[in-house]
Amino acid sequence: MSKGHGDLKRELEELRKRAEGAFAAGRIAAKARPPQALRLADAAAGEETRAGRGVFYRIAADAASVWPDADAFHEEYLECLAAALVPAAGPLAPLRAIASAPRDRVLYLDIETTGLGGAAPLFLVGLMYAASGRLVVDQLFARDYSEEAAVLAYLDGLARRFDALVTFNGISFDVPYIRDRATVHRLAFAPPPAHVDLLLVARGVVGSRTPNHRLQTLELHLCKRKRVGDIPGAEIPGAYHEFVRTGNAKDVASILHHNRLDLVTMLQLITIFLSSGS
């Protein structure tokens, strides 16, 4: 006995729904519908760069090409630096190191790592600096763990050209981290002679006006920007390991973006501190 047309349609519909349910529950999603793998080159245009005895992936771009407002921020920042008289004492005093350095010899730095300390490799050194009057974002990315040494070798060569380093929590995190990782690879690391840690400045300047002094809190309260769709910091190591394992760069784009935002926010914070302080 054959089934009626309507019956078959209902059955198919039922099957389709069940399959959808399974997709939604993530049970067969991976097998049935492979997500479109994104190649690194498509996620971020960069080039393989040699340093020391290895290679890594370098993504260098004019800040304006990755951040539409970058030029405006940069201009405002330069104006503030030019106009401001940074006091010799008080919470703003550390910023004198930036104000007194030639504009193109200030290096902004923020790293992304696979752990919180010691032996966990780092895989991204985000750098920002002015070159020929334009703001440049230069990201040194290890495509797998073995490229960390080349990233560090390149960083050492580059950092020597700057007078001042600007970080957020770099005194207790980024700089010792880089130093330890360089030690493990038996490489040198000589940071610029002056180091401005904006976390310390923010503590003095902002005090209890914000609930805490995390970078994104300051960004929300002072820069009046809220990140949308940003990858949370805690998820970054896992996302990176996943990229190394699968080669799918979909999260790498998010990590690179997260890192650029951190760099730009530092620049904007300085502008705000200087304009509110003077």
Added chain:
Amino acid sequence: MEVTKFLKRVQTEDFYAGQIAHKHTIPARGARFAELSPPLPAALARLLKDTGVEKLYVHQAEAVKLLRGGADTVVVTSTASGKTLCYNIPVLSSLLEDPEARALYLYPTKALAQDQLRVLQRYMGPKGIAFRAGTYDGDTPASSRRKLRDEARVLLTNPDMLHSGILPNHAKWANFLSRLRYVVVDEIHSYRGVFGSHVANVMRRLDRIAAHYGARPVVAASSATIANPGEHAEKLLGRAVRVVAEDGSPRGRKQFLFWNPPTIDVGEMERRSSNVEAAELVTRLVLDDVQTIAFVRARVVSEVITRYAREMLGKHRSSMKDSVHPYRGGYLPEERRAIEKRLFEGDLKAVISTNALELGIDVGALHASIIVGYPGSIASTWQQAGRAGRGKEEALTIFIPYNTPLDQYLASHPEYFFGRSPENAIIDPGNPHILMAQLRSAAFELPLAVDEVEAAGEYAPAILELLEDEREIGFVRGKYYWTGKGYPSADVNLRNISPNIYTIVNEKAENSVIGTIDESSAFQQVHPQAIYLHEAETYFVNALDTEKKIAFVEPANVDYYTQSITETQVKVDREEKSREWRIAKVSFGDVSVTSLTFMFRKIKFGSRDSIGYGKCDLPPQVLETAGLWIVPPPETFAEVRRHGRAPGEGLLGVSNVLREVLPLFVMCDPLDIGTTVNSRSTDSPAVYVYDKYPGGLGFSLKAYDLVEEIMKAALDLISSCTCTRGCPSCVGSPIPPFSQLDPETGGKGMIPDKEASLVILHHLLEIGPYTPRALERAPGEGPPPERPRGKPLPLELQGKLRAELAKKRGTGRR
């Protein structure tokens, strides 16, 4: 000391009633010296002379020569033979020759590291060598850590700290590690079983990190006498070693006495208290100005004997009361340091210690040692005996057995003691459970190269694959990288001890901390209403806060102490697999071992009378682990009964033998496993073997496949034992069942019927019928009836019933 004179006099005293059951004399031997070639740097030779070292014994000269020549070496000589100098000389000479040289000293305990730092400090100062040294352990304040890292040329630490503090942070230690010339691993006999297997892996991790920074340190190891020092050292250190065992140190004559307390009843079943006998001897030795150490099995006993001895001394000369002191784990570090110092300086005449002083803490020359109760191994006994006698002076060791079957066996078989070789130390660095934990840490520290993985043991590649599946490892460009979360070394405890430590505070002294105690002991010793003994003083326990992990006590002047009663039950949670083995059934699966401390007894000091009972209201402590159980068929039991023997006893004997035999097959220490007989989860009594680690470490799993071999070995062991009715080497377990208790108050344990065990093993292995020796029983008398078995009582109900009983009995007695 004048041993002969002392012994003669003791025998004329009123309290002497023929206690000396056996006298064994170990003859004196002269010192043998050797010249060192090449000679030491002049500054060091001068320094040694200044500290009283004119010549080196043969073993010292040989070890120094080997080590300076770059050979990894283990020194195995007697206690007090100058082992420390064997490694201190090459290290000091390297410090002089190379201003950058560093050395790492590893000790099994923090106390030992601190003690050895004091030894090193003798070589510092204006007339000595200028170098910094320090201890680096859990007690080191954070503020000193960096300084030590940067400045210490000799760092004294323990394997635990190396594992969790130094290796995972090696970048911070790069300067130290890259200049590492010597690694000293002292007392390697204490790295046995699971602990030793972990330490072996930690040593391999140290090697690869040091190699990463370009160093290849020479290892200097030392060991007390064990059966297999060379093999053990090579497995532990992962390298070939030279063994130096020719002891050149002089030794005075030693008298080794067996002192059996006299019987005090007509039936000769009861004996005078061994603790009191020990106190009597300590008192006489102290009055004779003989520095004495007494070794006891349980912490409480060190307190009880001290109390007795002080009382006795008080009667003779009250000023001497304070010259006896207990020494044990659970004292505050500064308290322990003070005791060690007083002992070293001779101000303290006697110390009553647990095995905490068995390791080589330098407390100077002691002249007499008293061993109260068999410590459980031949190796330990010799260690404890070795604490008496330095140099050429005559020394005395007295073994006082308890009135337990095991100790009394030894008392009547001195040849057992003096004829047996010490035990083997067994480790298995390749145990998959241990290896997995260690490979995680190793990969975290530095990516693992393929050849390193191949060298790490046959299971290493498969374990890494498994970790890769779990996303903790990534194999990238020929190396295994850590891709997991967190800090893997924090997930591993090298020792099988609960990380939960309780503090004991005195409520009458602003809650000042008087001591510490680990969790499982806390339940047994500082439950509410317990009497806690500290420095021989009595404290009443008001409350035990299991949340905050604090015991609140106050001083109480009472004339009794308490001993808790704990029952341990094993039950099957899940049978994972089972098979027929010949005529029996063997199963493997999850088991839980539940210990419940449900009541305590009050024991009057001196008389040992029970003067009352109390109830403990404590949660059970459960070890969920893996186990194997063998259920013999009814015919086996029938066969035992046919010979008029008790099957339960025979099975207990088999389970005791398994504890001796199984470690050789599954590569662990006897203390890493538990064996017992229980019928709670099976239709008839079964022999259980379980891993004493949460989740199990694969010992019983491995044994599951080797039942045939293991049971045959058990039969061989009992059959070839020359004893007639069972002894500690065969069916009698040398390990006391209640190690926390005063052996005079708890269960006595028993040596089960050897013949019943033999009948069982012959029957199970289907080796012809075995005819046991005739029973020593009146003719015509039949076998005693077996006790009937019903449904087992749930543990909670048992506790309630016992408590009810205790209440009744308690009031009846008072």
